[in-house]
Amino acid sequence: MGGWYRFGYITSQILGKLLFSFKVVHRERIIEEGGCILAMNHESYLDPPLAGIACHRELFYLARKTLLKWPILGPILPHMNVIPVDQDRADMSALKTVIKRVRAGNATVIFPEGGRTPDGKLQPAQPGLGLVIAKTLAPVVPMRIFGAFEAFPMDGKPKPFTPVTIVVGEPMYFTKDDMVGEGRELYQRLSERVMERIAAIQNERP
Template structure:
């Protein structure tokens, strides 16, 4: 683990445990070896580093380009393994980057909904996560976040020190039929399966 990543990992890990009473349920299901596509619901800006604290080595995240407003912020995000996403002009670049990382044995976090929930209700998954799952054939780690929205709601700059819980489910492995899926409908079915698994945790 590089020092800059270790610094953020230590800082956030300490904050989540001491300020938010972080609780982890199902830690025994955590896949620690090989390429892993981590899929989670999205409640808050707190979510990416929150899930990152579960692992003792580096992982990769998606981050909006609009967050990288200064050279310093851009350097920090990239140093913490963020993959820039242009939400104004979406293309396949970020998905190709994720597939390449997974194919090389790395760990990547995605939020299938594509955006933070406004009301805490888990939304509909986008087909892109199904495409990534098929093309990479990576193990899929489902995680449900609970309490992060209450701690830092979308559209609010006020942090509330409420408990956050992470529910970790057994790994998902695609069937041979699912791995042969093609087109948006096929990818959507896989994305829906992943999202339903997260909801059930």
């Protein structure tokens, strides 16, 4: 891990535990070596750093490019493996970068819904995840975060001491036989398949 990434990782560990009693259930299911995709629902700004500390390896993240304009934090984000994406259009350059990273043996976090949920409920999957799966055939680890929306809703303020949990599902593996169809229809179907697995995950926090 680079210096800034390690700093963010350790800081997220400390704040996650102190402020949100953060726990990971079935951490052993996360693939720690080789190219893979961690696919998780998107509830709040807390999701990327908490997904990052759910595993021991370094991750790459897609984030809307406007975050890089934030004071102080914005210039640091590229040093924390953030890949900026333009959410106002189909940003193929960002997805191509993710594909290249996964093919090189790295791991990335992708939110199939695209953006944060406005009401705490799971949102429909977008085809971006399916595109990355189709181009890499990388294994996907479905994960579901619980409590993050309550801890930091889209239009609200952070509520410390709200418990947040990530439950890790069984890895999903894909082959060329799964690539029936082409283009957006194929990508959408693959994304929906993963989203169904995420939706089936229950909160197992003790």
